[in-house]
Structures are given as structure tokens and as C-alpha cells.
Amino acid sequence: MPLVLYNSATRRKEPFEPIDPQRVRMYVCGPTVYDRAHIGNGRAFVVFDVLYRLLRDIYGRDHVRYVRNITDVEDKINAAARANGEPIAALTARTAAAFHDDMAALGVLPPDVEPRATDHIAQMIAMIERLIASGHAYVANGNEEAGHVLFAVASDPGYGRLSGRSRDEMIAGARVEVAPYKRDPADFVLWKPSEPDVPGWDSPWGRGRPGWHIECSAMSEAHLGESFDIHGGGLDLIFPHHENEIAQSVCAHQGRPFVRYWVHNGFLSIDAAKMSKSLGNFFTVRELLDEGPGEAIRLALLSAHYRDPLDWTSERLRRARQTLDRFYRALTLSRDPVFERFGEADEALRPVKEALEDDLNTPLAVTRLHELVGAINRTSSDAVRSALQRALEEGGRLMGLLEQDPLAWLRGSSEADERRIEEQIALRAAARGQRHFAEADKIRAALAADGILLEDKPDGTTTWWRKD
Ligand code: AMP
Ligand code: ZN
Numbered sequence: 001m002p003l004v005l006y007n008s009a010t011r012r013k014e015p016f017e018p019i020d021p022q023r024v025r026m027y028v029c030g031p032t033v034y035d036r037a038h039i040g041n042g043r044a045f046v047v048f049d050v051l052y053r054l055l056r057d058i059y060g061r062d063h064v065r066y067v068r069n070i071t072d073v074e075d076k077i078n079a080a081a082r083a084n085g086e087p088i089a090a091l092t093a094r095t096a097a098a099f100h101d102d103m104a105a106l107g108v109l110p111p112d113v114e115p116r117a118t119d120h121i122a123q124m125i126a127m128i129e130r131l132i133a134s135g136h137a138y139v140a141n142g143n144e145e146a147g148h149v150l151f152a153v154a155s156d157p158g159y160g161r162l163s164g165r166s167r168d169e170m171i172a173g174a175r176v177e178v179a180p181y182k183r184d185p186a187d188f189v190l191w192k193p194s195e196p197d198v199p200g201w202d203s204p205w206g207r208g209r210p211g212w213h214i215e216c217s218a219m220s221e222a223h224l225g226e227s228f229d230i231h232g233g234g235l236d237l238i239f240p241h242h243e244n245e246i247a248q249s250v251c252a253h254q255g256r257p258f259v260r261y262w263v264h265n266g267f268l269s270i271d272a273a274k275m276s277k278s279l280g281n282f283f284t285v286r287e288l289l290d291e292g293p294g295e296a297i298r299l300a301l302l303s304a305h306y307r308d309p310l311d312w313t314s315e316r317l318r319r320a321r322q323t324l325d326r327f328y329r330a331l332t333l334s335r336d337p338v339f340e341r342f343g344e345a346d347e348a349l350r351p352v353k354e355a356l357e358d359d360l361n362t363p364l365a366v367t368r369l370h371e372l373v374g375a376i377n378r379t380s381s382d383a384v385r386s387a388l389q390r391a392l393e394e395g396g397r398l399m400g401l402l403e404q405d406p407l408a409w410l411r412g413s414s415e416a417d418e419r420r421i422e423e424q425i426a427l428r429a430a431a432r433g434q435r436h437f438a439e440a441d442k443i444r445a446a447l448a449a450d451g452i453l454l455e456d457k458p459d460g461t462t463t464w465w466r467k468d
Helices: 039-059 075-084 088-105 121-133 167-172 212-224 235-252 285-289 294-301 314-332 337-341 344-357 362-378 382-398 406-433 437-449
Strands: 004-007 012-015 024-028 064-068 137-139 149-151 188-193 208-210 228-234 259-265 268-270 310-312 452-456 462-466
Touching: 004 259, 024 039, 024 212, 039 064, 039 228, 039 259, 039 268, 039 285, 039 294, 039 344, 039 382, 064 212, 075 088, 088 285, 121 137, 121 149, 121 188, 121 208, 121 212, 121 235, 149 235, 188 212, 188 235, 208 212, 212 228, 212 235, 228 235, 235 259, 285 294, 294 314, 310 314, 314 362, 314 382, 314 406, 337 344, 337 382, 344 362, 344 382, 362 382, 406 437, 406 452, 406 462, 437 452
Parallel strands: 024 064, 024 228, 228 259, 268 310
Antiparallel strands: 004 012, 137 149, 149 188, 188 208, 452 462
């Protein structure tokens, strides 16, 4: 089955046909480096990492070019540096390094190219000049507003094609700024003047800095060309960011097509609420790595379909971890590499691949890995078991899972598990001491649901064992 992807531009699933199968090209909007990545950002980058792995599997490692940028010039960065009393370059370098650590912990592969906005200012200026020359952009007049260059939305008859928004909706949109220097309220900034204390570059319009949208148009053009296959990001980027990228790129390229498939991941919420710092339900990837291994976080992020909303709960993480325990345990059963070379492994892997090729259906792919594990546990044939183990490993790898040594995982996981169980037993003892028996029973029941049984000894201590 060929790869099928939901295309936000056409609002339907479409067979994926690359412009050049020898050179499949994907661009994903990367992080703005002013703060640590949160788990919602983690979801976006894990999802596109699965797509990257799948494309490499289908077209060959050397025939896929994945570009994910780093936005290191943006007003949020300037504000954060000011708030921290830290030089901007130090903040962006520190945050970009932390981002790389977090992504590595989640098993996200580095992209083929990771361009930085500040290394592409010349390309942005050149693109803006082309837009001005072709009547798609204008320099705002007037003293106070000197140095602003705006994209003229009315000059692009196709504007709104991605988001499907009407003009009125666009203007009313929360992120459209009405400003006196705009000819039309829907026009957006390509270049703006920089005060002496913020980063700026010399340009035909004075010392200034780019708007956010032009960054991605210039970087994708520099590394993937005018037209490429896939452009990704979270749903929130459809408007205005991606709508504006299309307008800039199509108009700078005399109407030639920009992107074939627009792919957007759904949003992550926490305990059914929008993630927000002020509500106190905001988790960075770093914080969650204290709660569970990166691989379990990754699996939890892939346990919902990427276009669906995903509600993050500690229960979801716990279940992901149990699943990995089960998968890794199956990989420790006796195995004979001789049998892994036969066709059965490929045969057994096919249903996993088919699930992923159907618009990245990771929940179904995980269900199919569970089925493989069931078969591994049941079979008495060494040959069959070995082939199925190979398929399990390969299927996991396509999703960036099961890449560790199984014994190392199981050892690490059970140590952490034991610590957690001991903590729960101590909490239960404390509850009983205060005669909070309902609370104590709740803890016992929660452990029992995990397969952990408790036994209270006459001397007042409690021991536990695993039901299995
Ligand atoms: P940002 O650095 O804010 O531009 O975000 C980086 C990526 O994370 C973008 O693709 C966003 O769309 C995505 N993103 C941000 N918040 C969430 C969320 N809560 N759930 C899923 N994706 C998100
Ligand atoms: Zn972008």
C-alpha cells in the first residue's frame, strides 16, 4: 500500500506522490528558542520524526531531505532575554542546546539540515526585495513607521487558500495586528525596524529584523528549492503562519507551486485542560523525563492518532511504560538470528507498516505490535519466534521505539518501578496510621490494578509481589 497522508490544503487523505522520489523533501517549522520545549512541542517533533523515519524506510535513507529550522530571531526571544538579563546569543545558544538534548531523549532523529534564521538574513532580504519589485509588498511611509515592509494581501488572489478563512475572519483573527502603517489590516510584516537594543541587520529599509513568516519561506527555499513535498507543524500554525508562508513563497516564485502536502498535528492538552503556565498545568519535556523514560513519553505521545487531540495524563505515561515492558520482555525470549533472515519477518512486519502508511496510524501500529508479542509468547517454534521478534524490533524502530538493549530497559524500568511501589506502600502506611482507611484502600487497589499485590505482616511491615 502506498503512503497516504491527510492534506490540510485539500482537507482529505491523499496518496503521497513525491515530486522526485529520488529526493523527497520535507520542511517542519522548528522551535523558537527562548524557553524549554514543552510536551506539546514534543508531540509535534515526535510526530514528524515518525513521518521522517517512514519516508526513509520507503524511499531510502539517502533520498529524503528533512529540514527543521531554528527560529533564533523573534520578539519573544528579545523579551525573554531582557527578562532574564541575559545576552540574546547566550539565551538562544543555551535553549537550542537544551532542545537538542530533549529531542535526543525522546528518540527524535536530527533533521538533515537545521538552518538558523540568523544565518539566512541575506536570503530573507533578497526575497522581500523580489516581493516589493513584483508589487506584492510595500514599504510603509511616514516618519514613525519608517523601516516597515509589509506584504500586500490584496495582491495575492489566492490568499486564504490553506486556512479557508474569509477576509473578515482573517482581520478579526486574534493574531492580526491592526496598525496605522498598514494599507489593509490583513497585511503582515516582512521586515521591521530594530531599536538599538534589539538585534538588527542592515537592509535597504534601514537597520531592522525579519518578521517570523518570511524566515520559513527563505529557509525552505534555500534548502529545498521553490517547490517541495511536505510542510509540517502544529494545527495552530495553519493561520496565520502557514497561510503567510504560502503567500510569500508563491508570490516570490511567480505563482509556481510551493508545497504539495500540508500536514498538521493536533493539540496536546493536560488533564483535559489547555496547557498553560498560568493554570499550572504546563510541563516541559525535561520535567516529564523525571517522571518516566523518554521512550515511554514518546510512546505515550504516539498513543493517539497525530491529528486527534491528545490529553496527557500520568496514567497515559504509566500505560506506555507497561507496554514497553511487555514489548522488551518479548525481545528477551530465546532467539536465533538464523531464522530472522527469512521472509516471515517481513510478512509479520507488513501490518505494522500498513498502519503507519495509512496517515501515520500509530495507535493501530502499536496494537499490531501487541499482536506480534502475543504470537511471540504463544509460539513454541524457535524459527517463528525469532522471525516475529525481528518484526517487532523493526516495527518499533519505524516509530523510534525498542532501540535499546531489552535487558537494560527492563532493569532500569523495574528499579524505577520498585522505588515507586515502595513510595506507595509508605504512603499507605501513613494513611493507615492516621486512620484514613479509605485512602489506604485506594492505594492498595491502584497497585493491584498494576498487578502489584500487598501483604501486611504481623510485625506491621508490608511486603509485595507481582501477580504474573
Ligand atoms: P513553537 O516553538 O511555539 O512555534 O512550537 C513548535 C511546534 O510545536 C509547532 O509546530 C507548534 O504548532 C507545536 N505545538 C505548540 N503547542 C502545542 C500543543 N499544545 N500540542 C501540540 N503541538 C503544539
Ligand atoms: Zn514556519
